[in-house]
Amino acid sequence: xxxxxxxxxxxxxxxxxxxxxxxxxxxxxxxxxxxxxxxxxxxxxxxxxxxxxxxxxxxxxxxxxxxxxxxxxxxxxxxxxxxxxxxxxxxxxxxxxxxxxxxxxxxxxxxxxxxxxxxxxxxxxxxxxxxxxxxxxxxxxxxxxxxxxxxxxxxxxxxxxxxxxxxxxxxxxxxxxxxxxxxxxxxxxxxxxxxxxxxxxxxxxxxxxxxxxxxxxxxxxxxxxxxxxxxxxxxxxxxxxxxxxxxxxxxxxxxxxxxxxxxxxxxxxxxxxxxxxxxxxxxxxxxxxxxxxxxxxxxxxxxxxxxxxxxxxxxxxxxxxxxxxxxxxxxxxxxxxxxxxxxxxxxxxxxxxxxxxxxxxxxxxxxxxxxxxxxxxxxxxxxxxxxxxxxxxxxxxxxxxxxxxxxxxxxxxxxxxxxxxxxxxxxxxxxxxxxxxxxxxxxxxxxxxxxxxxxxxxxxxxxxxxxxxxxxxxxxxxxxxxxxxxxxxxxxxxxxxxxx
Numbered sequence: 322x323x324x325x326x327x328x329x330x331x332x333x334x335x336x337x338x339x340x341x342x343x344x345x346x347x348x349x350x351x352x353x354x355x356x357x358x359x360x361x362x363x364x365x366x367x368x369x370x371x372x373x374x375x376x377x378x379x380x381x382x383x384x385x386x387x388x389x390x391x392x393x394x395x396x397x398x399x400x401x402x403x404x405x406x407x408x409x410x411x412x413x414x415x416x417x418x419x420x421x422x423x424x425x426x427x428x429x430x431x432x433x434x435x436x437x438x439x440x441x442x443x444x445x446x447x448x449x450x451x452x453x454x455x456x457x458x459x460x461x462x463x464x465x466x467x468x469x470x471x472x473x474x475x476x477x478x479x480x481x482x483x484x485x486x487x488x489x490x491x492x493x494x495x496x497x498x499x500x501x502x503x504x505x506x507x508x509x510x511x512x513x514x515x516x517x518x519x520x521x522x523x524x525x526x527x528x529x530x531x532x533x534x535x536x537x538x539x540x541x542x543x544x545x546x547x548x549x550x551x552x553x554x555x556x557x558x559x560x561x562x563x564x565x566x567x568x569x570x571x572x573x574x575x576x577x578x579x580x581x582x583x584x585x586x587x588x589x590x591x592x593x594x595x596x597x598x599x600x601x602x603x604x605x606x607x608x609x610x611x612x613x614x615x616x617x618x619x620x621x622x623x624x625x626x627x628x629x630x631x632x633x634x635x636x637x638x639x640x641x642x643x644x645x646x647x648x649x650x651x652x653x654x655x656x657x658x659x660x661x662x663x664x665x666x667x668x669x670x671x672x673x674x675x676x677x678x679x680x681x682x683x684x685x686x687x688x689x690x691x692x693x694x695x696x697x698x699x700x701x702x703x704x705x706x707x708x709x710x711x712x713x714x715x716x717x718x719x720x721x722x723x724x725x726x727x728x729x730x731x732x733x734x735x736x737x738x739x740x741x742x743x744x745x746x747x748x749x750x751x752x753x754x755x756x757x758x759x760x761x762x763x764x765x766x767x768x769x770x771x772x773x774x775x776x777x778x779x780x781x782x783x784x785x786x787x788x789x790x791x792x793x794x795x796x797x798x799x800x801x802x803x804x805x806x807x808x809x810x811x812x813x814x815x816x817x818x819x820x821x
Contacts, residue, residue, distance in 0.1 A: 357666025402646020450762020509609020520789020701746025
C-alpha cells in the first residue's frame with residue numbers, strides 16, 4: 322500500500338486532529354480506523370466500515386495476547402474494587418495519618434500515601450485526597466497543595482509501577498508497536514527495560530518529595546500555602562479504620578499480584594538460561610502475558626476470599642465490588658481496542674515504512690526521544706487523556722524508531738517519551754480526568770488546582786528534557802541522568818522555592 326505515499330499517514334493525523342477538536346478520544350480513534358480501512362479497500366466508505374469492524378476490530382479483540390491483556394486489566398480493576406469497598410486502601414493511608422504531626426510530615430505522609438496506592442491512578446486521586454484532607458486542614462496545608470501531591474503521584478507511579486491498571490494497556494500497545502516494527506522481543510521485557518527512560522514520571526515523583534521535605538513553594542502555590550497557614554484552625558479528623566483485617570486487605574492482594582508476577586517470570590524465564598543470566602534476559606525469555614494473567618487472577622481470588630473470611634465484606638458484596646471495579650475500565654478498554662485496530666490499519670497501509678522513508682534521512686535519531694516527548698505532551702494537554710495519547714503515538718513511534726536507528730536505547734527512550742509526555746500533558750491540562758479527580762478528591766477548586774500545579778509541572782517537564790530525553794538520545798547512561806535529574810528537582814525546590 323506504499324503507493325499512497327504520505328496519505329498512508331492520514332488516519333493517525335485524523336486521530337490527533339479530531340481528538341484536539343472534539344476532546345473525544347473514542348470518536349477520534351473510531352473515525353481514524355474507519356478512514357484507514359476505507360483506504361485499504363480502495364476508497365469505498367461502506368466497504369471500509371465493514372473492514373474496520375471485520376477484520377481490524379474483531380482481530381484486535383480476539384488476538385490471544387490481547388485477550389490476556391484485557392483479562393489482566395479487568396482482574397486488577399476487580400482487585401482494586403474489592404480493596405476499596407472493604408476499606409483496605411484507606412487503612413494503608415490511615416497508617417501514615419497517625420505519623421503526621423507537623424506541616425512538613427503531613428505533606429510527606431500524603432506523598433508516601435500516594436506512592437502506596439500505585440496500582441490505580443483513579444483510586445489514588447479519590448482515596449488519598451479524601452483521606453488526607455482533614456489532616457492537611459489541621460496542619461495548615463492548602464487543599465491546592467494536597468491536590469497537587471495527589472495528582473503528581475497518581476498517574477506517574479501507576480505508569481512506572483511493574484503491576485498496575487496501566488501496565489496491561491501499555492504492554493498491549495508496545496506489543497503491537499514492536500510487531501509493526503518487525504520485532505519479536507517480549508513486550509513486557511521491553512516495558513520493564515524502558516522504565517528508567519520515563520523521565521517526567523520519575524522526576525515529578527521526586528519533585529513532589531522535594532517540595533514536601535523542603536517546606537518551600539513558588540508561584541501561585543506559595544500564595545495558597547500562605548493563606549492556608551494563616552486561616553487554618555483545629556479540625557476534627559474522621560478516624561480511619563486501621564484494624565489488622567483491613568490493613569491485610571490493603572497489602573496482601575497487591576503483594577500476591579507482585580509476587581506471582583515476578584515469581585512466574587523468573588521461573589519460566591530462567592528455564593534454559595545459564596545461572597548468571599541478566600534480568601532482562603530472564604524477562605525476555607518468559608511469557609509476560611501469562612505471568613500477568615496468573616498474578617491478576619491470584620490477587621483477585623485472594624482479595625475476595627480475604628474480604629469474605631475477615632467479614633469485612635460478605636461474599637456477595639465482595640463479588641459485587643469486583644464487578645463494579647471492572648466496569649470502571651469500560652472506556653479505557655474501548656480506547657485500547659480502537660488503538661489496536663488503528664495500529665492494524667496503519668500496518669496494512671504501510672504507514673511506518675512511509676514515515677521512515679520520509680524522515681529517515683533528515684531526522685537525527687538522537688533527537689527522536691525529545692521530539693516524541695514534546696508531541697506526546699502537546700497531544701495529552703489538548704485532549705486531556707494520557708491513554709488516548711499513548712494509543713495514537715505508540716504504533717507510530719516504535720516503527721519509526723526501529724526504522725531510523727539500530728540503538729536499543731533510542732527505542733526504549735522513544736517509547737518511554739510517549740508515556741512520560743502523556744503524563745506531563747495530562748498534568749498540565751485542565752480537562753484531564755486525573756486533574757479533575759484530584760480536585761474532587763482533595764475538595765479543591767478545580768481552577769485553583771490547575772493554576773497552582775502548572776508551574777511545578779512545567780518545571781518538571783523542563784528537567785525531564787534537560788536531564789532525561791536529550792542526554793538519553795545522545796547515549797548518556799541512566800546511572801548519570803537519573804541522579805542528576807533528581808538533584809535538579811531538589812535544587813529547584815530549595816533554590817526557587819520560598820519558605821511558607
